[in-house]
Amino acid sequence: MKRFTTVAAALVLTTVTACGSGGSGGSDEADDGTITMGFAQVGAESGWRTANTQSIQQAAEDAGIELQFSDAQQKQENQIRAIRSYIQQDVDVIAFSPVVETGWDAVLLEAQRADIPVILTDRAIDSDDTSLYETFLGSDFVEEGRKAGQWLVENAEGETNVVELQGTTGAAPAIDRKEGFEEVIADSPDIEIIATQTGDFTRSGGKEVMEAFLRSHDDIDVVYAHNDDMGLGAIEAIRAAGMEPGEDIQIITVDAVEAGMEALAAGEINFIVECNPLLGDQLMELAEQVVAGEEVPERVVVEETTFTQEEAEAALPDRQY
Numbered sequence: 471m472k473r474f475t476t477v478a479a480a481l482v483l484t485t486v487t488a489c490g491s492g493g494s495g496g497s498d499e500a501d502d503g504t505i506t507m508g509f510a511q512v513g514a515e516s517g518w519r520t521a522n523t524q525s526i527q528q529a530a531e532d533a534g535i536e537l538q539f540s541d542a543q544q545k546q547e548n549q550i551r552a553i554r555s556y557i558q559q560d561v562d563v564i565a566f567s568p569v570v571e572t573g574w575d576a577v578l579l580e581a582q583r584a585d586i587p588v589i590l591t592d593r594a595i596d597s598d599d600t601s602l603y604e605t606f607l608g609s610d611f612v613e614e615g616r617k618a619g620q621w622l623v624e625n626a627e628g629e630t631n632v633v634e635l636q637g638t639t640g641a642a643p644a645i646d647r648k649e650g651f652e653e654v655i656a657d658s659p660d661i662e663i664i665a666t667q668t669g670d671f672t673r674s675g676g677k678e679v680m681e682a683f684l685r686s687h688d689d690i691d692v693v694y695a696h697n698d699d700m701g702l703g704a705i706e707a708i709r710a711a712g713m714e715p716g717e718d719i720q721i722i723t724v725d726a727v728e729a730g731m732e733a734l735a736a737g738e739i740n741f742i743v744e745c746n747p748l749l750g751d752q753l754m755e756l757a758e759q760v761v762a763g764e765e766v767p768e769r770v771v772v773e774e775t776t777f778t779q780e781e782a783e784a785a786l787p788d789r790q791y
């Protein structure tokens with residue numbers, strides 16, 4: 471179904487058509503009313519991302535939406551290239567999770583000029599021009615940081631030294647989870663972040679940074695990791711240093727993917743703030759509304775909770791990711 475004129479020659483980009491005939495999308499194939507969506511994913515850096523990709527691909531199939539999907543290997547230039555290819559293919563709607571907050575105005579202006587609506591999912595952008603996208607669907611990362619900080623304030627005893635494994639530099643979840651955590655611990659002078667560094671949301675990154683922290687600090691009480699994968703890497707580093715994760719050094723993470731929840735249930739992690747990756751169905755509903763020209767909310771924040779060890783043990787059997 472096309473709202474827009476076809477744009478000239480296509481730029482070649484390897485994309486995986488997750489469902490449908492495998493065509494390139496575009497007006498001729500969409501005359502049967504099928505919506506074509508171009509989705510530019512961040513990468514495959516974490517368990518959360520894998521669950522998010524699966525949710526999007528399955529939801530597109532369930533909704534009968536032709537999905538052009540690309541994996542940017544966490545590089546902004548690859549996402550921009552993918553968005554440009556979707557503009558060339560003249561898809562009905564573009565959706566993406568911006569790997570970092572800035573540097574998107576030019577390519578989103580190109581989409582706007584091609585009259586292709588854009589939906590932000592998962593991560594937000596930092597732009598003054600909110601006309602560049604129709605809506606944002608995802609979590610409140612500042613609130614996630616606050617929840618992590620609140621657990622520590624309620625459970626810390628005396629002087630508490632925290633090391634922080636930050637997510638990808640410049641990414642909305644990294645910036646906001648740090649902001650929310652610091653906002654809450656600010657009123658507890660005994661709690662101090664003695665070291666902070668990005669582990670790029672990966673398990674290997676979390677392990678390497680934690681190894682460095684352990685070499686330069688012998689008084690670490692708590693790890694605050696911006697996602698489970700970096701927390702799992704920290705567990706490896708803590709064990710290799712002859713200490714007991716969850717006991718000698720407490721660990722707080724964000725996401726609540728299966729591997730993180732299993733570590734929490736086993737007592738290696740002490741608290742997890744959930745970040746829901748299952749955005750697919752809501753994304754497809756929003757896409758259908760946007761393509762139909764219907765009004766959509768500026769921001770759609772998803773529901774999510776937190777888990778202690780006991781809550782993880784109870785929740786694990788029913789988890790979808």
Ligand code: GZL
Pocket residue numbers: 515516517518519592593608609643671696697698699724725745
């Ligand atoms: C959060 C998402 C983050 C996850 C990480 O919505 O962008 O990126 O917390 C993932 O696991 O890499």
